Amino acid sequence: MTLVQKARLKSLWVVHFDCGGCNGCDIEVLAALTPKFDVERFGIVNIGDPKQADIMVLTGPVNHKNKRVLRDLYEEVPDPKMVIAVGTCACTGGIFHNCPNILGGVNKVVPVDVYVPGCAARPEQIIDGVVLAMKKLAGEAPEEDE
Amino acid sequence: MALATPLIGGLLMGVDRKLTARMQERVGPPLAQPFYDALKLWGKTVMIDSSLQPALAFGYLGFALVAAGLVTFRQNLLLVLFVTGMADICLTVAAFDAKSPYSYLSGRREFLAMLSYEPVMLLAYTAIFMVTGSFTIRGIYEYGAPLLLVLPAALVALEIVLVIEMKKSPFDVSGHAHQELVRGVFTEFSGYTMALIELGRWTKLATTMMILSLFWAPSPVIGGAISLVMFFVVLMVDNLYPRLTWQRMLRTTWAVGFALILLNVAALAVGGVIL
Numbered sequence: 292m293t294l295v296q297k298a299r300l301k302s303l304w305v306v307h308f309d310c311g312g313c314n315g316c317d318i319e320v321l322a323a324l325t326p327k328f329d330v331e332r333f334g335i336v337n338i339g340d341p342k343q344a345d346i347m348v349l350t351g352p353v354n355h356k357n358k359r360v361l362r363d364l365y366e367e368v369p370d371p372k373m374v375i376a377v378g379t380c381a382c383t384g385g386i387f388h389n390c391p392n393i394l395g396g397v398n399k400v401v402p403v404d405v406y407v408p409g410c411a412a413r414p415e416q417i418i419d420g421v422v423l424a425m426k427k428l429a430g431e432a433p434e435e436d437e
Numbered sequence: 438m439a440l441a442t443p444l445i446g447g448l449l450m451g452v453d454r455k456l457t458a459r460m461q462e463r464v465g466p467p468l469a470q471p472f473y474d475a476l477k478l479w480g481k482t483v484m485i486d487s488s489l490q491p492a493l494a495f496g497y498l499g500f501a502l503v504a505a506g507l508v509t510f511r512q513n514l515l516l517v518l519f520v521t522g523m524a525d526i527c528l529t530v531a532a533f534d535a536k537s538p539y540s541y542l543s544g545r546r547e548f549l550a551m552l553s554y555e556p557v558m559l560l561a562y563t564a565i566f567m568v569t570g571s572f573t574i575r576g577i578y579e580y581g582a583p584l585l586l587v588l589p590a591a592l593v594a595l596e597i598v599l600v601i602e603m604k605k606s607p608f609d610v611s612g613h614a615h616q617e618l619v620r621g622v623f624t625e626f627s628g629y630t631m632a633l634i635e636l637g638r639w640t641k642l643a644t645t646m647m648i649l650s651l652f653w654a655p656s657p658v659i660g661g662a663i664s665l666v667m668f669f670v671v672l673m674v675d676n677l678y679p680r681l682t683w684q685r686m687l688r689t690t691w692a693v694g695f696a697l698i699l700l701n702v703a704a705l706a707v708g709g710v711i712l
């Protein structure tokens with residue numbers, strides 16, 4: 292493992308995009324930054340700038356209005372990158388799945404690496420998802436759940 | 438020694454993040470976190486939207502290193518100020534060069550930040566010249582007595598400069614205003630150009646700390662302790678106060694900074710220390 296690969300696991304910068312959910316998952320994502328969970332101790336920072344990010348955290352279902360924005364954001368994140376879909380809406384469309392303005396989960400627009408289901412997903416689950424993405428970034432195969 | 442300045446600056450940045458986290462009752466990242474960040478940025482795919490940006494990022498680091506070298510070899514303080522100014526200009530032009538409103542607006546604010554603190558630094562160096570009779574750092578060492586005893590108010594004025602230099606609240610208008618400007622002047626940098634900019638920032642921070650330690654030149658240990666105390670005060674202020682507008686920044690720096698240094702010089706003239 293090279294020095295850069297090691298550093299990659301110690302420093303993950305997150306860009307967080309809400310595709311149009313109810314903000315429940317967004318609150319939980321931000322809760323992970325609070326003193327109780329404090330993800331900065333693992334080097335995880337909510338950077339807000341796609342050009343410097345390593346991980347995209349997406350919440351909410353994709354609609355026709357913002358699919359172009361999501362696509363642009365995805366292309367602005369330089370490789371190697373990971374995409375995490377947080378919450379039921381981002382995974383599958385959730386309770387909005389049949390709405391005419393909704394495309395479905397975010398995987399209809401961008402390739403997703405880690406799915407974190409839940410309505411709303413709990414901060415512990417989100418951190419677990421980020422750790423899973425971290426392992427994938429390092430090239431380790433994540434262990435399968437029975 | 439001059440090449441060690443980025444490492445010292447990087448460690449200081451790590452201390453900054455750890456202390457800030459402790460002040461917010463968080464555990465905080467490890468001390469080496471800035472080095473991990475820079476290494477990771479170095480390994481990212483290159484995505485550059487203007488061909489001038491990498492050159493300017495190298496220029497920023499280059500000028501910062503030259504300034505650090507000038508301080509290490511006890512050269513002229515004015516030269517240090519102008520070379521550091523060139524580094525800032527590289528950063529600002531790179532911010533203007535990207536076709537992004539966030540970057541452009543931050544570039545303008547960065548210029549205003551330079552306009553705020555550079556005259557105060559110039560005046561502080563002039564006060565040092567009036568006391569020691571020389572603009573060179575060697576002159577400060579030859580003066581013998583600690584500068585802090587004759588120019589205490591100038592050091593307070595330089596504290597305000599350190600706040601702007603470190604891009605901390607209440608004067609973080611261009612670098613850290615993430616609620617309004619994403620990442621300020623750094624928005625359009627990515628990958629290795631951002632790593633270069635980070636290295637340049639560490640170098641500049643270490644250089645400024647070295648200049649502040651000159652206020653107790655006879656003993657580098659006490660001088661270093663003084664600059665570390667000032668560093669800690671900046672972190673306290675950062676966690677206590679919200680961001681002000683650039684108008685308030687310009688007004689405060691000029692009014693308070695100029696007044697402090699001029700009063701100090703006037704007091705020395707009345708006391709007969711300088712002519």
